[in-house]
Amino acid sequence: MPLPYYVSPEQMMKDKAEYARKGIARGRSIVTLEYRDGILLVAENPSSLLHKVSEIYDRIAFAGVGKYNEFENLRIAGIRHADVKGYSYSRGDVTAKALANAYSQALGNIFTQDIKPFEVEVLVAEVGDANGAKSEIYHILYDGTIEDEHNYAAMGGQADEIRRFLKDHYQAGSTLEESLQLGVRALSVTQNKTLSERDLEVAVLDRTKERRKFRRIPPEALSQLLGTAK
């Protein structure tokens, strides 16, 4: 018979948090910036097929860092939540706030009840109207902690340094080009190499678009925006 053992709740939570943080710190980072026409999401992601940034609903986008299978699972759950809600009420009733709360509850439950916590952080962004509703950015941590961010957000391995950099350099009302260049500089702030369009996954929630605001920016357009086009 194995010996019964006791671990204090404090110790258990600390261990789990440390485990989750280590997993997240190994991954590459993502930044989000509000720009003149919407919200820009820039991820360091060498794969062009396995996405870190994607569309949830008309005005809502999702981004995840950490373990791919875990945030991919959350992404699909988010799309289901949004589509069911939009179908049973109306498209306008689907909000980032409700989705962010659902993510927070799910991650909080997994953190306290499962042996292994999710090694992820996710971000939910909703673009506002040109005149009226403001944009919303929610950042949800591995233990369900939820924060609403203003103007910019960063998550992943080097999030703290990136956030400091953005705090010093962010300017409201920038163009897409300026914001993208700032985002890429922020991502490379802790690295020696410069990031090219092949290392990046970029998408926007563009409020000038009709109904579905989410748009990926393909590598060709990216190199033009970054000014590296040949």
Next chain:
Amino acid sequence: MMNDERWLNLFNDYANSSFVDALRRQSPHLLPGAGPRPETREAEAVVPHGTTVLAIRYRDGVIMAGDRQATAGYQVASRRIEKIFKSDDLSGVGIAGAAGPAMEMAKLFQTELEHYEKVEGDNLSLEGKANKLGQMIRMNLQAAMMGLAVVPIFAGFDEKVGVGRLFKYDITGGRYEEKDYDAQGSGSKDARDALKKLWRRDMGREDALRCALESLIDAADEDVGTGGPDFVRGIFPTVKTISRSGFGEVPDDEVRRVCEAILGERTKIGNGG
């Protein structure tokens, strides 16, 4: 063994990109055919029915058109109903039959296609879309037997083949691909008769638009359920184009001009058709 089953269930859940299946697990009462089922045909005469829709192939893809009237028994239920719905950038559904369930089905279909696209990061093939719509129609079979049938036309641009294609359905979800044109609804026979005479291979947009409107005018002329162009209220048939460049709307002004031209010519030669 238990473990095997759990694993398989999880796998099936993760590998499923269907909105209808998600809805079935989460809110089954929202699916077509759910809820109380009619046991007599009484509803048929009091529920609004959409009347005539048609789809024709032309050089760039497909044109879909429908009149704007809904009819309940011998009464006009609505003069402004829309019957052609965009299902995604490259396809549309024209609804005929019981208007309420038909519109709900069009909305479910649109959500299904968008859901698949978001989860998979890729569009369903046109064939896949057509099959999916057939499955939805089958869910409504019981109500259809009691006179609340939904029989849409589905048309789209097939990117793989580079042509427009169109499909019609029966109430059991049976799916039949039509080659050049088809019409559905109470005025469909008259519309098809007109199409038979007017349709030409490789028509341009202008000719196809005129062909569609002329057929709808003929249907409205012969079928009491179908509404013609209404110059008093300014209500005209809906016309949409689906081509490689996407789902487009033919503006009301243009539809009005073509209707005026058709009726003007018929007046001049003294032939009401």
